[in-house]
Amino acid sequence: MKRNTSDQHVGVVQEVEKDVPKEQFVQSVFESIATKYDVMNDILSFRRHKAWRKFAMARMDMKQGENAVDICCGTCDWTLSLAEASGSGKIIGLDFSPSMLEVGRRKVNNHKLAENITLIEGNAMSLPFEDHKFDYATIGFGLRNVPDLVQVLHEMKRVVKPGGMVVCLELSKPTWQPFKGIYYFYFEKILPNLGKLFASRYEQYKWLPVSVSLFPGRDELAKIFEQVGLQHVEAHPLTGGIAALHIGIKEI
Incomplete structure (x- = not known):
């Protein structure tokens, strides 16, 4: 009997975790693709990630002088957007991949924002x-x-001020056909081969559809935001639901 896609993805994760914990595996993935990460983001999302981040910044409505921490900041695209919106505010970017942070650090320096942005390695x-x-x-x-x-x-939630905002921009799961079928075909069959072609990384980009398949859908993640105690939760589908923006407010 043929295994369904979900079973296959669980099998991949089980194989990963037999050898190394998820955190260590994911860190090794990002260490290996750091120098190609930005180019691959443009190729694999058809540059839509830029529009998604612009939409997120508009919903956040960040004011001059406000501060922020960008978790899993990677190569710092969002970190830079936060610093530009804040002006004089201090922005911290945190990531567990030294190689990703090094790429980000070069971008911060190129944008002349080193006085506004502090990058740290952390969990x-x-x-x-x-x-x-x-x-x-x-x-x-x-x-x-x-x-x-x-x-x-x-x-x-702990590190934001009362009334502060917790914001997650993430890949998600489209729900309507035929777009859903086309999307999953691209994501599972074509994307890893693009990773191999443009970044010489096949196994690392096989992880991407697996990670999305096992991640909560848009409505489920909104409920999790509420369960951790965030209020006024918003969940916005982006580009047919292939990404989603979630926002929650810490109680005052």
Whole structure:
């Protein structure tokens, strides 16, 4: 009997975790693709990730002088957007991949924002910040890769001020046909081969559809936001539901 896609994805994860924990595996993936990450993002999303981030910034309505921490900041595209919107505010980018941070650091310097942005190596599961420190805590395309997304959301909620905003921009699952079928065919069959062609990485890009398949859908993630105690939760589908923006407010 042929295994369904979900069973196959669970099998991939089980094979990964027999050899190395998820956190270590994901870190090795991003270490290996760091220098090609930005180019591959443009290719694989047809540059839509830029529009998604622009939409997120508009919904956040960040004010001059406000501060933020960008969790799983990677090569710092969102970190830079936060710094540009904030102006004089201090922005911290945190990631567990030194190679991704090094690419991000070069971009920060090129944008002449080193005085506004501090980059640190750290773990999203245990943020090295005191309570009630930031106006915003953001995570872009990283929540599906952490060992425990509920723990990460609790940490993000902990470090924002009362009335502060927890924001997640993430790949999601389209729900309507025929777009859904076309999307999954591209994501599972074509995308890993594009990774092989443009970044010489096949196995690493096979992980991407697996991680999305096992991640909560848009409505389910909105409920998780509420369960961790965030209020006024918003869930916005983007580009037919292939990505989603979630926003929650810490109670005052």
